[in-house]
Amino acid sequence: MLERGEVANSWRRERWDSLRLLTPNWQSRLPGHRYEGPDPDGYMTMGEVIEFIERFAAVSRAPVRTGTDVTSVRRTDDGYHVTTSRGEIGCRAVVIASGACNRPTVPQFTDAVPASVLQLTPFDYRGPTHLPDGGVLVVGASATGVQLAAELKRSGRPVILSVGEHVRLPRLYRGRDVLWWMDASGVWDQRHDEVDDLTRARRLPSPQLVGTPERGTLDLNVLAATGVELVGRWAAVRDGRALFSGGLRNVFSLADLKMRRLLDSFDEWARAHGREAEVDPPERFAPTHVPESARWQLDLRSGEIRTIVWATGFRPDYGWLDVPVVDAKGRLRHEGGVVDSPGLYALGLPVLRRRKSTFIHGIEDDAREVIDHLTRCLAVRR
Amino acid sequence: MTTIDNGVNVQALLDAREVLKGAPEAAQFTWRASSKWQNGVHSTTTIQNFFGLGQEQSHKSETVFTADHPEVFAAEDNGITPIEYLLVGLAGCLTAGVASVAQNRGIQLRSVESTVEGNHDIRGILGADSDVRNGFNDIKVTFTIDADASKEDIEALVAQSQKRSAVFDALTNPTNVTVEVA
Ligand SMILES: Cc1cc2nc3c(=O)[nH]c(=O)nc-3n(C[C@H](O)[C@H](O)[C@H](O)COP(=O)(O)OP(=O)(O)OC[C@H]3O[C@@H](n4cnc5c(N)ncnc54)[C@H](O)[C@@H]3O)c2cc1C
Numbered sequence: 101m102l103e104r105g106e107v108a109n110s111w112r113r114e115r116w117d118s119l120r121l122l123t124p125n126w127q128s129r130l131p132g133h134r135y136e137g138p139d140p141d142g143y144m145t146m147g148e149v150i151e152f153i154e155r156f157a158a159v160s161r162a163p164v165r166t167g168t169d170v171t172s173v174r175r176t177d178d179g180y181h182v183t184t185s186r187g188e189i190g191c192r193a194v195v196i197a198s199g200a201c202n203r204p205t206v207p208q209f210t211d212a213v214p215a216s217v218l219q220l221t222p223f224d225y226r227g228p229t230h231l232p233d234g235g236v237l238v239v240g241a242s243a244t245g246v247q248l249a250a251e252l253k254r255s256g257r258p259v260i261l262s263v264g265e266h267v268r269l270p271r272l273y274r275g276r277d278v279l280w281w282m283d284a285s286g287v288w289d290q291r292h293d294e295v296d297d298l299t300r301a302r303r304l305p306s307p308q309l310v311g312t313p314e315r316g317t318l319d320l321n322v323l324a325a326t327g328v329e330l331v332g333r334w335a336a337v338r339d340g341r342a343l344f345s346g347g348l349r350n351v352f353s354l355a356d357l358k359m360r361r362l363l364d365s366f367d368e369w370a371r372a373h374g375r376e377a378e379v380d381p382p383e384r385f386a387p388t389h390v391p392e393s394a395r396w397q398l399d400l401r402s403g404e405i406r407t408i409v410w411a412t413g414f415r416p417d418y419g420w421l422d423v424p425v426v427d428a429k430g431r432l433r434h435e436g437g438v439v440d441s442p443g444l445y446a447l448g449l450p451v452l453r454r455r456k457s458t459f460i461h462g463i464e465d466d467a468r469e470v471i472d473h474l475t476r477c478l479a480v481r482r
Numbered sequence: 483m484t485t486i487d488n489g490v491n492v493q494a495l496l497d498a499r500e501v502l503k504g505a506p507e508a509a510q511f512t513w514r515a516s517s518k519w520q521n522g523v524h525s526t527t528t529i530q531n532f533f534g535l536g537q538e539q540s541h542k543s544e545t546v547f548t549a550d551h552p553e554v555f556a557a558e559d560n561g562i563t564p565i566e567y568l569l570v571g572l573a574g575c576l577t578a579g580v581a582s583v584a585q586n587r588g589i590q591l592r593s594v595e596s597t598v599e600g601n602h603d604i605r606g607i608l609g610a611d612s613d614v615r616n617g618f619n620d621i622k623v624t625f626t627i628d629a630d631a632s633k634e635d636i637e638a639l640v641a642q643s644q645k646r647s648a649v650f651d652a653l654t655n656p657t658n659v660t661v662e663v664a
């Protein structure tokens with residue numbers, strides 16, 4: 101196992117200070133390793149996640165070579181040639197487990213933003229104290245965006261949140277963590293070959309959830325109530341002005357409808373499986389409140405906004421992969437983690453084999469199946 | 483599932499989607515209109531040809547649109563105002579979307595009606611107040627749909643039709659517009 105940094109590197113270097121997992125402690129499980137602390141319904145801080153993964157690396161005796169940066173992987177007659185910062189390696193098979201979130205994605209028009217406005221990605225952001233005073237425009241209303249908007253608002257800054265398509269979820273539903281429902285009702289186990297539209301499922305943004313000791317919901321209604329101003333999807337910059345889409349109402353409707361459908365399916369599952377007694381009565385949440393008139397432009401030179409935080413998603417980086425298996429959009433071509441080149445495999449990508457594939461607890465089932473394929477392949481080719 | 487028929491060939495659309503995934507060049511369309519000044523604020527615009535799927539294409543017949551201003555604008559009212567054509571485009575696009583999505587989701591439609599209202603402060607175009615924009619301040623579309631589906635499914639149809647609508651996108655998002663003198 102080659103790791104350019106240390107064990108749990110992404111959690112050490114690529115997260116902001118206040119972040120906690122949005123998945124509850126009981127759900128953080130790796131093969132033979134689970135949370136055993138006093139608060140199964142809580143959410144780990146970054147320090148706790150690092151400790152959790154380090155402990156797993158130790159007990160599983162994972163043969164990790166840290167500080168080893170892979171700079172190239174090339175195909176050879178009988179396998180792959182791997183170049184690292186610590187020398188060359190020949191091997192018959194390679195598993196790409198380099199992560200799905202190596203780089204923040206930002207739109208093309210960042211260049212058109214006036215230089216007087218500071219631009220940050222979640223990789224640059226540590227906490228509100230590192231930002232200049234004044235207004236902040238947070239772009240993107242998925243998990244990262246809603247969490248950073250809430251934190252920045254709490255720091256006393258005016259915050260505008262630009263909202264595109266998003267996944268709305270309550271933190272608790274009928275008294276249980278909404279992720280308990282995802283898990284118990286089988287949504288998270290849904291397989292890649294059962295999902296209706298796989299391309300879409302793989303592009304689905306992260307849910308509007310935050311892990312806090314209070315177990316509170318962090319949807320757009322909650323944010324708006326704290327004074328965060330909601331605007332439409334940022335579409336373009338023209339003459340130093342940010343132009344936002346006028347379609348805000350519809351992204352609210354889409355998210356409200358999808359949430360309602362998901363909650364309906366949870367209710368149906370509880371009824372069909374005799375689980376009603378374990379949970380509180382069904383609940384329905386108020387639709388996302390549409391602002392009287394959302395502004396559709398913002399003068400970026402006016403000083404109203406001093407900082408932009410791009411919470412517009414992440415993408416993998418395959419700059420080191422010299423095998424032609426990456427499509428025009430930078431995505432790895434694979435079928436359930438079996439990459440389009442013999443002996444090459446992938447893990448930890450969105451809906452790789454199941455809806456839970458990119459979550460900590462999602463790796464176990466995927467890894468077992470992918471490694472099973474790998475060992476069978478090696479046995480045949482020997 | 484009983485066969486439902488809203489008259490939309492969804493299979494052809496789904497097939498086209500698959501084919502065009504691998505052939506982005508063929509997906510490049512250019513829509514064209516040619517306009518001619520008549521007199522006053524009255525003009526006629528004709529549409530027949532367009533480009534797409536890698537070649538010149540043609541509608542079955544030419545359509546002529548007349549634009550003018552109403553009498554309250556001291557004009558002859560030979561036809562609707564240009565900004566009203568945007569409402570025509572929006573209603574046509576969203577309605578087509580509702581029918582297509584319903585077909586794809588197996589929902590039989592019995593009737594789909596909508597009213598479209600665009601609120602317009604004309605002080606903008608008159609130059610009476612420089613803080614007022616020229617275009618619509620807001621547009622409201624109200625659908626009345628009779629179909630074999632729950633209220634929620636109908637709401638989802640309408641939401642999805644906005645999500646996939648060319649005109650909704652063109653109106654809600656900025657577009658680069660170049661106007662030149664030949
Ligand atoms: C902001 C954020 C919040 C998240 N919150 C949660 C959550 O609450 N719960 C949850 O379950 N999941 C969460 N996730 C998803 C999380 O990324 C995954 O659960 C998990 O970390 C994926 O593990 P991984 O090993 O596949 O990828 P990573 O953790 O990204 O690990 C990949 C490793 O590969 C190394 N690497 C990459 N390229 C090279 C190279 N060329 N050479 C050598 N080494 C290389 C990296 O240094 C890194 O250590 C979150 C993700 C983000 C971005």
